[in-house]
Amino acid sequence: MTKTVLSRKEREKLQHKEEILATALKLFSDKGFHNVSMQDIAEQSEFSVGTLYKFFESKETLFAELIGSCARRVSDILIPILDEKIDEKRKITSYIEAHKRIIEEYASSIRLYLSQNLQSVLTLGPDVEPETDAVRGAIRQKLSDVFKSGMRNSIFKSVDPWITTLSLSAILESFIFSVIKSPEKISIDDGISRIKELFFEGILKL
Amino acid sequence: MTKTVLSRKEREKLQHKEEILATALKLFSDKGFHNVSMQDIAEQSEFSVGTLYKFFESKETLFAELIGSCARRVSDILIPILDEKIDEKRKITSYIEAHKRIIEEYASSIRLYLSQNLQSVLTLGPDVEPETDAVRGAIRQKLSDVFKSGMRNSIFKSVDPWITTLSLSAILESFIFSVIKSPEKISIDDGISRIKELFFEGILKL
Amino acid sequence: MTKTVLSRKEREKLQHKEEILATALKLFSDKGFHNVSMQDIAEQSEFSVGTLYKFFESKETLFAELIGSCARRVSDILIPILDEKIDEKRKITSYIEAHKRIIEEYASSIRLYLSQNLQSVLTLGPDVEPETDAVRGAIRQKLSDVFKSGMRNSIFKSVDPWITTLSLSAILESFIFSVIKSPEKISIDDGISRIKELFFEGILKL
Amino acid sequence: MTKTVLSRKEREKLQHKEEILATALKLFSDKGFHNVSMQDIAEQSEFSVGTLYKFFESKETLFAELIGSCARRVSDILIPILDEKIDEKRKITSYIEAHKRIIEEYASSIRLYLSQNLQSVLTLGPDVEPETDAVRGAIRQKLSDVFKSGMRNSIFKSVDPWITTLSLSAILESFIFSVIKSPEKISIDDGISRIKELFFEGILKL
DNA sequence: CATGAATGAGACTTCATTCAT
DNA sequence: CATGAATGAAGTCTCATTCAT
Numbered sequence: 001m002t003k004t005v006l007s008r009k010e011r012e013k014l015q016h017k018e019e020i021l022a023t024a025l026k027l028f029s030d031k032g033f034h035n036v037s038m039q040d041i042a043e044q045s046e047f048s049v050g051t052l053y054k055f056f057e058s059k060e061t062l063f064a065e066l067i068g069s070c071a072r073r074v075s076d077i078l079i080p081i082l083d084e085k086i087d088e089k090r091k092i093t094s095y096i097e098a099h100k101r102i103i104e105e106y107a108s109s110i111r112l113y114l115s116q117n118l119q120s121v122l123t124l125g126p127d128v129e130p131e132t133d134a135v136r137g138a139i140r141q142k143l144s145d146v147f148k149s150g151m152r153n154s155i156f157k158s159v160d161p162w163i164t165t166l167s168l169s170a171i172l173e174s175f176i177f178s179v180i181k182s183p184e185k186i187s188i189d190d191g192i193s194r195i196k197e198l199f200f201e202g203i204l205k206l
Numbered sequence: 207m208t209k210t211v212l213s214r215k216e217r218e219k220l221q222h223k224e225e226i227l228a229t230a231l232k233l234f235s236d237k238g239f240h241n242v243s244m245q246d247i248a249e250q251s252e253f254s255v256g257t258l259y260k261f262f263e264s265k266e267t268l269f270a271e272l273i274g275s276c277a278r279r280v281s282d283i284l285i286p287i288l289d290e291k292i293d294e295k296r297k298i299t300s301y302i303e304a305h306k307r308i309i310e311e312y313a314s315s316i317r318l319y320l321s322q323n324l325q326s327v328l329t330l331g332p333d334v335e336p337e338t339d340a341v342r343g344a345i346r347q348k349l350s351d352v353f354k355s356g357m358r359n360s361i362f363k364s365v366d367p368w369i370t371t372l373s374l375s376a377i378l379e380s381f382i383f384s385v386i387k388s389p390e391k392i393s394i395d396d397g398i399s400r401i402k403e404l405f406f407e408g409i410l411k412l
Numbered sequence: 413m414t415k416t417v418l419s420r421k422e423r424e425k426l427q428h429k430e431e432i433l434a435t436a437l438k439l440f441s442d443k444g445f446h447n448v449s450m451q452d453i454a455e456q457s458e459f460s461v462g463t464l465y466k467f468f469e470s471k472e473t474l475f476a477e478l479i480g481s482c483a484r485r486v487s488d489i490l491i492p493i494l495d496e497k498i499d500e501k502r503k504i505t506s507y508i509e510a511h512k513r514i515i516e517e518y519a520s521s522i523r524l525y526l527s528q529n530l531q532s533v534l535t536l537g538p539d540v541e542p543e544t545d546a547v548r549g550a551i552r553q554k555l556s557d558v559f560k561s562g563m564r565n566s567i568f569k570s571v572d573p574w575i576t577t578l579s580l581s582a583i584l585e586s587f588i589f590s591v592i593k594s595p596e597k598i599s600i601d602d603g604i605s606r607i608k609e610l611f612f613e614g615i616l617k618l
Numbered sequence: 619m620t621k622t623v624l625s626r627k628e629r630e631k632l633q634h635k636e637e638i639l640a641t642a643l644k645l646f647s648d649k650g651f652h653n654v655s656m657q658d659i660a661e662q663s664e665f666s667v668g669t670l671y672k673f674f675e676s677k678e679t680l681f682a683e684l685i686g687s688c689a690r691r692v693s694d695i696l697i698p699i700l701d702e703k704i705d706e707k708r709k710i711t712s713y714i715e716a717h718k719r720i721i722e723e724y725a726s727s728i729r730l731y732l733s734q735n736l737q738s739v740l741t742l743g744p745d746v747e748p749e750t751d752a753v754r755g756a757i758r759q760k761l762s763d764v765f766k767s768g769m770r771n772s773i774f775k776s777v778d779p780w781i782t783t784l785s786l787s788a789i790l791e792s793f794i795f796s797v798i799k800s801p802e803k804i805s806i807d808d809g810i811s812r813i814k815e816l817f818f819e820g821i822l823k824l
Numbered sequence: 825c826a827t828g829a830a831t832g833a834g835a836c837t838t839c840a841t842t843c844a845t
Numbered sequence: 846c847a848t849g850a851a852t853g854a855a856g857t858c859t860c861a862t863t864c865a866t
């Protein structure tokens with residue numbers, strides 16, 4: 001009867017596991033690991049707690065599997081591009097553009113995937129946005145103003161100031177994290193110098 | 207008693223609050239919000255839980271104040287720079303360089319501050335690194351290889367490939383988050399286009 | 413089909429039940445009632461939980477049947493001896509000696525059987541041996557020393573002090589239990605007196 | 619104010635701990651470790667579950683402390699007797715008689731203490747008495763009959779047949795356990811021989 | 825009669841928060 | 846204001862039992 005090697009029972013079981021993972025993905029990505037209980041997942045997925053534990057050894061295991069599958073999905077898109085036999089400029093272009101598809105197709109998977117390194121405010125414990133976001137917003141506003149005025153003064157190219165601000169902030173924050181996590185990789189001074197070059201002049205040889 | 211000068215009692219009170227916040231900072235930044243209990247903070251700071259609640263309405267309030275003060279510390283460094291009366295290139299240069307000081311002086315404050323948006327693996331609930339980090343690592347490795355070969359082929363400038371990889375990843379991940387959080391700010395297509403321009407050609411008008 | 417002979421099906425059924433009971437015996441006797449789950453028994457016996465419930469109404473029923481069968485096995489050895497037509501001294505001798513066979517043949521059955529009244533440390537909930545065993549050991553050591561010195565002083569016969577200690581402790585503990593369970597059977601004072609007589613002078617009329 | 623080194627608070631705390639232990643003792647000794655939940659103990663002792671965990675790391679810790687204190691109480695009575703400077707016959711007499719006091723004063727402590735090695739039917743998981751007790755009862759009845767008739771025939775001394783039966787059973791069961799637990803201590807044959815001697819002729823040199 | 829996925833009550837344990845001293 | 850014992854809701858996980866196939 002079956003073409004594949006899985007029996008109906010086995011297919012159903014897999015199906016159930018998928019349903020649980022899908023529910024968990026939604027919940028974790030909305031509210032964060034610590035703010036979702038196994039009860040919650042059970043109720044939302046319309047299974048019982050016991051069933052969850054038939055599929056996953058623990059809450060952490062469930063989460064880990066989720067992260068793993070998200071990571072795999074993203075990597076299935078990006079790796080092939082980086083393996084193509086085309087010149088590097090087109091490769092990077094293609095790589096960047098692939099993120100369109102990723103965003104469109106897997107919004108919440110991606111959010112969970114990134115939440116390993118980039119943790120949205122939503123996902124973290126308490127909701128402290130208001131004040132903090134204000135501070136962060138103020139900085140970005142000013143940064144953006146700098147870019148705008150620099151463009152007016154023909155010091156900077158005419159690019160979108162919002163994206164520019166976002167990019168510089170992202171690069172710097174990411175760099176800080178890297179340095180804090182593994183200080184041996186690069187000296188702070190060198191890193192900062194490279195960032196300036198890159199940000200000012202871009203990667204492309206003209 | 208006096209308006210401008212604080213009485214000994216008031217000074218002591220403030221001092222105590224600072225001590226609590228410092229302890230909390232260390233703990234939260236090491237183990238994450240959900241893995242630190244008020245009892246932990248009380249013990250480490252050598253105050254009683256009751257005292258903690260005299261100073262802060264709730265655990266969340268305490269955390270929020272912490273985040274706030276970290277944000278303020280960072281902003282106290284960055285805002286003045288952005289307000290200086292110098293040309294934009296030097297301003298951005300100065301802005302970027304300021305991060306050296308930030309890293310050196312406030313490592314753990316910053317980690318907490320960023321943990322609002324960039325959450326280190328350490329801080330997140332379960333430790334799922336091994337597999338996921340492998341996937342992420344594979345992508346970055348390939349990306350880095352592309353940059354290296356592009357540099358050898360004189361398509362790219364000779365910049366540090368690690369920083370370049372980090373930067374591109376940071377920009378893209380940050381962009382994805384922004385789009386997911388507030389899709390109205392910019393269209394995906396436009397964003398991706400801008401990122402390409404920026405990344406390839408830099409911000410500086412030659 | 414026939415009345416006296418069992419059909420294959422029926423024989424198989426009985427066979428299966430025996431297998432389940434054998435597995436359960438091993439597990440219960442090793443780990444104790446509360447530390448063995450029906451799933452454990454199912455797995456070990458290579459039947460399904462469902463099948464277990466076809467044979468036994470509940471976990472307790474299964475256990476009860478097990479105990480019952482163990483009790484029967486022991487009683488099948490002991491009762492005939494007590495029913496023999498020989499003089500009482502030889503009967504009791506034979507009775508005592510029968511325990512050799514019992515130990516050798518049914519170690520784990522017996523352990524389970526006794527576990528109804530004599531519960532090994534292994535079987536009870538948590539493992540509290542260390543300290544408690546030390547205390548118990550200290551008492552027995554001293555008791556044993558008393559017997560040794562009594563033998564040297566020709567007050568006691570020359571018998572094995574370890575067996576003597578074990579016996580006295582067993583008699584006393586058993587008596588305590590009896591009194592606590594059914595105080596009406598005998599007065600404490602009388603019991604203690606009888607125990608002294610018995611222990612000092614033995615049962616045999618010289 | 620206080621004569622001892624404990625403050626009022628500390629005394630209260632100790633008092634509370636004692637109350638919890640007392641409640642736990644009663645419950646465990648009535649229903650067995652696995653049939654008493656921390657909730658039960660909390661409710662009965664009129665404390666909250668949290669308070670229980672302030673005093674005891676875990677349910678097992680609580681139980682262990684209980685067993686320990688019971689063991690200590692018994693040993694505080696028995697050890698001094700065994701240490702007295704009197705002849706051995708009087709020492710053993712005194713030792714046996716001490717059990718009167720033990721039973722009277724600490725019934726349930728003792729039950730728990732013994733439950734480490736001698737586990738009452740009540741304490742074990744399910745209640746399987748009826749049938750099993752019948753079997754056990756049958757054996758003991760017959761054994762008792764043997765003693766009675768042996769007494770009538772002047773083979774045995776005139777002692778209480780119930781106590782005699784109890785004693786022989788206790789000795790044998792205890793011996794079986796010892797052999798199963800540590801077979802190296804004595805050979806089965808030797809043990810059985812010694813038991814016969816002891817039981818028939820007693821310990822006393824005439 | 826066999827199977828084993830599913831169930832859900834209940835166990836142990838943690839921890840934010842309160843309040844009497 | 847300071848203390849810390851006490852609270853109890855909520856979380857994770859287990860396991861005896863059921864039932865559709």
